[in-house]
Amino acid sequence: MFAYYLxxxxxSLRRNPMLTTLMVMAIGFGVAASMITYSVFRAVxxxxxxxxxxxxxxxxxxxxGPQQNDNGEIPxxxxxxxxxALMRAHKASRQTLIYPVMLSALGRDADSVPTSASGYAVxxxxxxxxxxxxxYGSGWNADEDDHRAADxxxxxxxxxRMFGGANSVGKEIQFGGNTYRIVGITKHWNPAPxxxxxxxxxxxxxxxxxxxxxxxxxxxxxxxxxxxxxxGNLTFTGxxxxxxxxxxxxxxxxxxxxxxxxxxxxxxxxxxATDQQHAGRFGWPANVRLLDxxxxxxxxxxxxxxxxxxxxxxxxFFVICLVNTIGLLLAKFMRRAGEIGVRxxxxxxxxxxxxxxxxxAASVGIAGGLLGLLLTAVGxxxxxxxxxxxxxxxxxxxxxxxxxxxxxxxxxxxxAAFYPAWRAAQVQPAWQLKSN
Amino acid sequence: MLxxxxxxxxxxxxxxxxxxxxxxxxxxxEGEFVAVTGPSGSGxxxxxxxxxxxxxxxxxxxxxxxxxxxxLNDNARSKIRNEKIGFIxxxxxxxxxxxxxxxxxxxxxxxxxxxxxxxxRIMGALDRVGLASRAKHYPAExxxxxxxxxxxxxxxxxxxxxxxxxxxxxxxxxxxxxxxxELLEExxxxxxxxxxxxxxPELAARAQxxxxxxxxQVVDLAEDPRFHxxxxxxxxxxxx
Numbered sequence: 176m177f178a179y180y181l182x183x184x185x186x187s188l189r190r191n192p193m194l195t196t197l198m199v200m201a202i203g204f205g206v207a208a209s210m211i212t213y214s215v216f217r218a219v220x221x222x223x224x225x226x227x228x229x230x231x232x233x234x235x236x237x238x239x240g241p242q243q244n245d246n247g248e249i250p251x252x253x254x255x256x257x258x259x260a261l262m263r264a265h266k267a268s269r270q271t272l273i274y275p276v277m278l279s280a281l282g283r284d285a286d287s288v289p290t291s292a293s294g295y296a297v298x299x300x301x302x303x304x305x306x307x308x309x310x311y312g313s314g315w316n317a318d319e320d321d322h323r324a325a326d327x328x329x330x331x332x333x334x335x336r337m338f339g340g341a342n343s344v345g346k347e348i349q350f351g352g353n354t355y356r357i358v359g360i361t362k363h364w365n366p367a368p369x370x371x372x373x374x375x376x377x378x379x380x381x382x383x384x385x386x387x388x389x390x391x392x393x394x395x396x397x398x399x400x401x402x403x404x405x406x407g408n409l410t411f412t413g414x415x416x417x418x419x420x421x422x423x424x425x426x427x428x429x430x431x432x433x434x435x436x437x438x439x440x441x442x443x444x445x446x447x448a449t450d451q452q453h454a455g456r457f458g459w460p461a462n463v464r465l466l467d468x469x470x471x472x473x474x475x476x477x478x479x480x481x482x483x484x485x486x487x488x489x490x491x492f493f494v495i496c497l498v499n500t501i502g503l504l505l506a507k508f509m510r511r512a513g514e515i516g517v518r519x520x521x522x523x524x525x526x527x528x529x530x531x532x533x534x535x536a537a538s539v540g541i542a543g544g545l546l547g548l549l550l551t552a553v554g555x556x557x558x559x560x561x562x563x564x565x566x567x568x569x570x571x572x573x574x575x576x577x578x579x580x581x582x583x584x585x586x587x588x589x590x591a592a593f594y595p596a597w598r599a600a601q602v603q604p605a606w607q608l609k610s611n
Numbered sequence: 612m613l614x615x616x617x618x619x620x621x622x623x624x625x626x627x628x629x630x631x632x633x634x635x636x637x638x639x640x641e642g643e644f645v646a647v648t649g650p651s652g653s654g655x656x657x658x659x660x661x662x663x664x665x666x667x668x669x670x671x672x673x674x675x676x677x678x679x680x681x682x683l684n685d686n687a688r689s690k691i692r693n694e695k696i697g698f699i700x701x702x703x704x705x706x707x708x709x710x711x712x713x714x715x716x717x718x719x720x721x722x723x724x725x726x727x728x729x730x731x732r733i734m735g736a737l738d739r740v741g742l743a744s745r746a747k748h749y750p751a752e753x754x755x756x757x758x759x760x761x762x763x764x765x766x767x768x769x770x771x772x773x774x775x776x777x778x779x780x781x782x783x784x785x786x787x788x789x790x791x792x793e794l795l796e797e798x799x800x801x802x803x804x805x806x807x808x809x810x811x812p813e814l815a816a817r818a819q820x821x822x823x824x825x826x827x828q829v830v831d832l833a834e835d836p837r838f839h840x841x842x843x844x845x846x847x848x849x850x851x
Contacts, residue, residue: 179720190708517704520665521765522693522721524686605666 176527177534184535188542191507195539198503198588202543205496206584207550208489214555214576215562216486218569219379220478223366227306228468232429232437234261236448237462238421243406249464250404251374251475255418257451258425262298266443267429267436269300272389273372274425277400280384281349282337292333292350293400294385295372296392302328302359304430305371310334312344312359315388323391327355333384334360350387353395361386367569368477370468374426375402378477379565399424441465485561497591504539504595508532512602519604529600536592537585544584551580612773612804613639613662618671620657620827631657632827635671639806641772644799646818647808654827655808656777662806663696663775664688676772693721697766701778703758705750705765711737712746715765722769736764740794756787763794774798776807780814792817 188195222228236257237249244250253261258272273295280292301307302314315326327348334343343357368378396414403424411420431437441463448461466474508515515528523531551572558567620632631654639645649655660666661673664680673680676695680688697718698704705714712733719729737743740760742753750758759779766774779795780788792814799805799819807818815821823830 176720176723186708513704514706517706518717518721519689520663520692520698520704521718522689522769524689524721526686527689527721603666605660 176530180531180534181538183531184538187507187535188538191510194503194507195542198500198507198539199542199546201496201499201503202540202584202588203546203550205493206544206547206580206587207554209486209493209583210547210551210576210580211554211558211570212482212486212489212561213579214551214570214572215558215566216478216482217576218367218571219482219566220472221367222469223368223370223472224305224468227304227430230430230432231304231468232267232431232440233464233466233471234427234429234440234444235464235466236261236444236451237459238423238457239406240457240459241462248474249462250423251471252402252404252423253425253427254421254423255425257447258427260447261427261429261444264443264447266440267431269304269430271298271301271304271428272425273297273301273428274389274392274399275372275376275383275401276387276392276397278351278397280333280337287337290336292384294383294387296389296397297386298389300430301371301386301428304428307364308362310360310362311342312357314359314386320388320390323394324388325353325355325391326358326388328359328361328386329357330361330382330384331363332382336384350385351395351397355387368472370472370477371428372401372426373472373475373477375424377479377565378472379563379569381565393418437465479562479566481562482566493587497587500539500588500591501594504536504592505598508535508595508599511599515599515602516604516606519602525600528602529596532596532599533589533592536588536596540585540588541581543588544581547584548577548580551576612641612643612676613637613806614672614674615658615662616672616674618661618673619669620654620661620666621669630827632661632668634828635824637822637829639804641804642799642802644796644805644819645807645822646815646820647806647822647824648810648812648815649824650810653824655810655824657827658824659775659777659806659808662773663698664692689721693718694769695772697769697771697774699759699762699766699774699776699779701781703750703755703762703782705758705761707750710747710749711742711753711761711764714750714761715768718765718769732768732770733764736768737761739767740764754787755783756790759783759787759791760794763791763798767798772804774803774805776805778809778811779807780811781809788814 224231235249235251236253237244238254238257239250241247262270262272275293276296277291277293279289281287281289299315299317299320307314310331314328315324319326327350329337329343334340337348338346344359346357347354348357363382365382369376370378403422405420405422407421411417429440431440444463444465445461448457448463451457452459452461518528555570555572558570615635615637618632618635619630622629622631635658647655647658661668668681675691678691680691706717715733715736716729719732734743737746740763742757742760742764745753745757750761753761776795780791783791795805796817807814809815
């Protein structure tokens with residue numbers, strides 16, 4: 176009977192072309208608006224590293240105290256003293272510190288010209304922790320971290336710019352006037368949002384150019400090119416006092432594979448903060464957090480407010496479209512009360528009439544979904560009108576969005592048909608046949 | 612086959628109760644061709660819709676093919692309608708978007724019959740009413756008489772035990788009406804039980820038995836010389 180009902184539904188689409196067109200347009204426009212904004216929302220709110228996001232944590236230690244925190248919120252990054260203390264303790268299986276740097280880069284070719292390059296100062300664990308994919312070579316290890324090796328990893332995009340995409344592992348490149356040995360070329364890797372450095376960044380900018388040893392950058396007194404935040408009177412002068420200040424600018428990450436490791440690390444953080452209080456560095460009780468990737472992204476409000484608002488507005492629009500569809504379906508179904516009466520007289524149960532009309536609505540939903548797909552595809556090119564270019568470029572149609580568009584259109588239309596189909600099933604055959 | 616005992620049907624509003632049928636008794640035997648007659652508003656159609664399980668009744672008993680139907684739920688009533696009853700309506704009630712074949716197929720679909728058997732039955736029924744060649748036509752492409760023949764084919768396709776006809780020739784001209792009536796008589800001769808509501812004396816006279824309804828009650832024509840004389844005269848004219 177399913178095929179029969181669907182056949183009847185498709186046939187009924189042709190019966191009232193005007194009514195059908197109105198319903199299909201209502202569903203199509205509603206679902207397209209929802210899907211376009213959802214595609215942006217999904218891009219900015221998705222788990223950027225789904226297979227490891229529950230094992231990667233940001234340790235946070237309150238180094239400012241409740242009086243100086245923003246709205247009582249614990250700082251999102253660490254100052255140098257706390258960051259180094261956590262690294263030295265090495266309580267996690269893998270750990271890294273990250274800060275952004277901006278350097279002038281110069282290739283070794285005679286005709287090479289200096290170019291500005293942005294990258295991250297990281298430790299060797301950065302690459303295995305975040306499963307950075309490599310095209311050539313690899314990252315560096317802890318020994319090289321300790322020995323302040325002049326190693327650098329280039330991204331595929333930067334390698335293309337500087338070396339035409341060739342395997343440049345083993346070659347040398349200058350950054351900020353210092354020579355570095357290229358040890359690895361990453362494949363394209365730019366998670367959205369760029370969770371590992373989202374503090375101080377919007378998280379959706381273009382991929383960086385390189386990754387360089389953090390210890391070497393510190394030795395060279397290379398400052399953060401990103402955000403830093405300080406409290407109190409800033410009386411320090413020079414690099415060493417900057418490192419000893421309460422300014423936060425280092426992003427710590429640890430990898431903890433089991434819940435007991437998480438519990439132990441949390442305990443360690445508390446102990447560390449308590450020790451600092453006892454030592455007189457912190458004039459407040461221990462206040463620490465250990466956030467996994469998604470919790471950290473939530474804390475940092477990574478999802479742009481306009482993305483959330485536009486999604487809500489689009490969903491409201493879709494609901495209005497559905498309400499209109501309910502009215503149109505009701506008119507369409509009740510116009511056929513006579514046919515319903517005949518079908519009931521010939522043996523159709525109420526349930527069969529209900530199912531028939533729900534499937535008829537589903538056929539409207541299919542048509543609306545197809546129109547919605549078309550409009551979504553067209554609308555994707557207009558996303559830049561609503562969002563910043565770097566966020567708009569994240570919106571794209573893939574198989575899951577196509578499937579979701581069709582599914583949403585069908586399910587929403589079927590849901591909208593619950594009441595009209597119920598009314599159709601309640602038609603009294605005797606009255607219909609008498610009135611004829 | 613169809614037996615109603617002290618049956619009543621009351622339509623109630625906040626201020627008034629209207630009896631459509633009152634202490635209604637009828638017993639139609641298997642194989643009978645019964646005409647139910649009466650003036651407009653007498654309750655003929657209400658009787659037919661209750662007989663066809665299209666409407667519930669307020670009191671009394673109704674046995675259809677030995678089944679007491681008052682306690683049946685919607686599914687059971689639908690199943691009985693589908694399997695035991697064939698309907699022929701005055702307005703034909705064909706579904707305009709379906710062609711002749713698909714119209715006749717409707718009750719068989721609800722019976723869950725396999726496609727080959729459906730096709731065999733549909734073509735058999737259409738052949739019987741002389742419209743096998745019009746299977747792909749739509750109702751709007753047929754004359755009134757042909758549409759009623761399609762409706763009869765639809766009623767016959769499921770091999771019902773009982774055929775209920777409501778003014779089957781009411782919307783037809785004389786020639787078409789005669790054709791439809793002859794078809795009904797032929798179906799009856801083959802053993803079908805037919806209950807036909809009509810206020811056409813000519814049609815009623817062609818039935819085996821007449822039941823007359825006035826004010827929702829069956830009136831015995833044999834005990835009322837006025838009706839008896841009128842119908843006998845009408846029947847005589849038709850036969851001559």
